[in-house]
Amino acid sequence: MTVLKLARASLWNRRSTAALVICSVALSVALLLGVERLRVEARHSFANTLSGVDLIVGARSGPINLLLYSVFRMGDPTSNVSWASVEKLRTHPQVDWIVPLSLGDSHKGFPVLGTSAAYFEHYRYRQGEPLQLASGRIFDDVFDAVLGAEVARKLGYQEGARLVLAHGTGAVSLTQHADKPFRVVGILERTGTPVDNTVHISLAGMEAIHADWRGGAPLPGYRLSAERVREMDLTPSSVTAVMVGLTSRRAVFQVQRQINTDRDEALMAILPGLTLQQLWDMMRVGEQALLAVSALVAVVALTVMLTALLTGLNERRREMALLRALGARPWQIFALVIGESLVLSLAGAVLGVLLLQGMAWAARDWISGQLGLTVSLWPPTAHEAVLLAALLAGGVLAGLWPAWRAYRNALVDGMTIRM
Amino acid sequence: MSMALQLDDVRFRWHRRAPCVIDVQHFAVAEGEQLFLAGPSGSGKSTLLALIAGIATPEQGQVRVLGESFAQLRGARRDRFRAEHLGIIFQQFNLLPYLSVLDNVLLPCRFSERRRAEACARDGSPEAQARRLLERLGLAADDVLRRPVTALSVGQQQRVAAARALMGAPGLVIADEPTSALDTDRRSEFVALLIQECTAAGAALLFVSHDLSLAPRFHRSLSLRDINGGAS
Ligand SMILES: Nc1ncnc2c1ncn2[C@@H]1O[C@H](COP(=O)(O)OP(=O)(O)OP(=O)(O)O)[C@@H](O)[C@H]1O
Ligand SMILES: [Mg+2]
Numbered sequence: 001m002t003v004l005k006l007a008r009a010s011l012w013n014r015r016s017t018a019a020l021v022i023c024s025v026a027l028s029v030a031l032l033l034g035v036e037r038l039r040v041e042a043r044h045s046f047a048n049t050l051s052g053v054d055l056i057v058g059a060r061s062g063p064i065n066l067l068l069y070s071v072f073r074m075g076d077p078t079s080n081v082s083w084a085s086v087e088k089l090r091t092h093p094q095v096d097w098i099v100p101l102s103l104g105d106s107h108k109g110f111p112v113l114g115t116s117a118a119y120f121e122h123y124r125y126r127q128g129e130p131l132q133l134a135s136g137r138i139f140d141d142v143f144d145a146v147l148g149a150e151v152a153r154k155l156g157y158q159e160g161a162r163l164v165l166a167h168g169t170g171a172v173s174l175t176q177h178a179d180k181p182f183r184v185v186g187i188l189e190r191t192g193t194p195v196d197n198t199v200h201i202s203l204a205g206m207e208a209i210h211a212d213w214r215g216g217a218p219l220p221g222y223r224l225s226a227e228r229v230r231e232m233d234l235t236p237s238s239v240t241a242v243m244v245g246l247t248s249r250r251a252v253f254q255v256q257r258q259i260n261t262d263r264d265e266a267l268m269a270i271l272p273g274l275t276l277q278q279l280w281d282m283m284r285v286g287e288q289a290l291l292a293v294s295a296l297v298a299v300v301a302l303t304v305m306l307t308a309l310l311t312g313l314n315e316r317r318r319e320m321a322l323l324r325a326l327g328a329r330p331w332q333i334f335a336l337v338i339g340e341s342l343v344l345s346l347a348g349a350v351l352g353v354l355l356l357q358g359m360a361w362a363a364r365d366w367i368s369g370q371l372g373l374t375v376s377l378w379p380p381t382a383h384e385a386v387l388l389a390a391l392l393a394g395g396v397l398a399g400l401w402p403a404w405r406a407y408r409n410a411l412v413d414g415m416t417i418r419m
Numbered sequence: 420m421s422m423a424l425q426l427d428d429v430r431f432r433w434h435r436r437a438p439c440v441i442d443v444q445h446f447a448v449a450e451g452e453q454l455f456l457a458g459p460s461g462s463g464k465s466t467l468l469a470l471i472a473g474i475a476t477p478e479q480g481q482v483r484v485l486g487e488s489f490a491q492l493r494g495a496r497r498d499r500f501r502a503e504h505l506g507i508i509f510q511q512f513n514l515l516p517y518l519s520v521l522d523n524v525l526l527p528c529r530f531s532e533r534r535r536a537e538a539c540a541r542d543g544s545p546e547a548q549a550r551r552l553l554e555r556l557g558l559a560a561d562d563v564l565r566r567p568v569t570a571l572s573v574g575q576q577q578r579v580a581a582a583r584a585l586m587g588a589p590g591l592v593i594a595d596e597p598t599s600a601l602d603t604d605r606r607s608e609f610v611a612l613l614i615q616e617c618t619a620a621g622a623a624l625l626f627v628s629h630d631l632s633l634a635p636r637f638h639r640s641l642s643l644r645d646i647n648g649g650a651s
Pocket of ligand 1: 433434440458459460461462463464465466467
């Protein structure tokens with residue numbers, strides 16, 4: 001009781017230093033847990049990007065490359081899948097449904113995906129959640145476009161907005177399909193997946209804007225108006241990739257092998273879940289480096305506390321000797337210091353958690369917008385609790401040395417009160 | 420007459436290869452006696468007080484405070500004994516800067532149940548005793564009690580320390596050059612008050628100083644040289 005009261009008064013007397021220590025602990029706690037939370041959330045959202053698709057089929061290249069361009073719209077396909085192969089897949093006895101994907105164009109930096117209406121029916125994310133329309137409807141006409149939530153938000157588009165697609169996927173595209181503008185007919189709910197950043201049009205629309213193109217460039221002196229194009233047969237000759245759902249998941253390896261060994265076209269089928277996992281494992285190093293950095297930050301914060309305790313101890317040497325002369329037991333002196341480190345790290349931890357909650361709350365829109373992550377606010381996960389406990393233990397451990405020194409000093413100083 | 424303090428054949432060195440700082444054949448302070456102990460700097464006055472307070476242990480011999488031998492007590496018991504029976508006043512910086520004057524004076528009663536009980540028996544409560552002692556030492560004004568101790572003059576601080584040492588009727592008060600930071604006028608005023616209060620409390624007083632002009636006020640005065648064979 002006495003010790004507690006003394007500790008409180010003594011700490012209050014040094015409150016500015018204590019506040020600094022608490023702040024540095026709090027900041028590192030916030031950083032440590034923040035990185036941890038983002039890391040977990042990133043992995044989650046990553047693993048949840050796509051579900052319910054049994055196979056993704058594309059031109060033969062690397063599985064990760066195929067996954068990157070077909071799901072994350074990153075990188076470029078080496079080659080396409082012919083429409084004949086698409087048809088062959090569609091009629092495969094074990095195939096339940098297919099969704100062709102056609103990529104390569106963009107709008108103001110957002111990728112454009114040409115696909116069929118089945119996309120909206122079969123694309124699943126998280127634990128099998130389907131895509132939902134926030135407003136409007138899915139595309140119907142050749143020049144209809146359905147926007148991902150983020151595209152609509154960033155560009156401020158609403159239903160009825162007109163947009164011109166650009167050839168190629170660079171942010172600055174030189175050739176625009178200016179003669180064939182699209183109209184926004186629907187906007188999707190936010191999903192936290194690449195869908196949010198995608199402009200969806202029909203395969204026919206994709207074909208239409210390229211009808212007067214050959215080999216990646218407009219045919220010189222040859223222009224087809226939007227009206228003329230509508231009357232043409234807009235079946236594409238090829239697509240970029242195909243998402244496939246099977247009638248029975250058990251057939252997945254068998255069908256995969258059939259596709260991979262197809263004689264007609266060099267195709268490759270991947271299991272998206274498996275490849276997502278592989279991709280994540282590749283990024284593991286970075287993930288762990290991140291965690292290591294935040295752990296280092298925590299160590300630095302504890303060192304700051306240790307330094308503060310040790311320098312404080314020199315100032316408090318007189319105080320300790322006095323207390324002891326007045327009858328304080330050595331263990332009480334010890335408890336005074338170790339208790340202080342516990343209080344400091346505890347206060348730092350609590351403040352850090354509050355800080356993190358506050359920041360996560362304040363930045364939740366930005367995080368979900370910029371990173372496509374939904375950061376949960378409460379409660380801290382078991383893993384975070386373990387990290388916090390480790391930090392507290394570190395705090396007490398950091399207090400051990402100064403406490404022991406105070407104890408020693410109290411014994412050695414005797415009656416002489418050193419300054 | 421029983422003794423407040425008695426040293427017999429006590430030898431002490433700070434560490435194994437250090438010279439013997441204290442080598443006292445016999446030294447005693449009677450109960451209620453006020454003794455002045457003089458000695459130049461470095462002669463071992465503070466060391467002697469550390470032995471008496473049980474903060475240092477002699478390598479040989481007996482230190483008895485109020486009939487109890489420190490050497491026989493284990494660490495925790497010794498700490499308790501010190502808290503219960505000894506009042507200590509240092510040269511300066513006696514007070515904890517973060518406690519009020521009153522809380523500083525009350526500290527001995529927080530570390531010792533006996534001192535607390537004694538204070539209650541005499542004045543009803545530790546607070547009442549603290550106020551009485553502070554008043555006798557000229558520090559009764561309410562604004563002094565509430566002032567942070569760092570805002571007191573050195574003379575006032577030493578008087579607060581004296582009040583603290585006298586709380587709860589310790590049998591023995593030891594003072595290690597408590598006046599060396601005071602000017603001459605303050606010095607004799609402080610010593611007069613200390614002697615007066617020790618008399619009132621019935622506490623023996625061992626007052627260490629190199630200022631011989633204070634000696635005549637005490638019952639008896641000694642030079643550490645005369646009793647200490649180990650002094651350099
Ligand atoms: N904690 C300590 N550890 C080691 N040696 C010490 C310690 N305290 C004192 N000494 C040594 O013991 C001797 C006596 O010191 P002490 O402090 O008792 O002298 P003093 O008479 O109180 O001097 P002063 O009048 O300056 O206070 C000195 O030589 C000193 O160096
Ligand atoms: Mg001394």
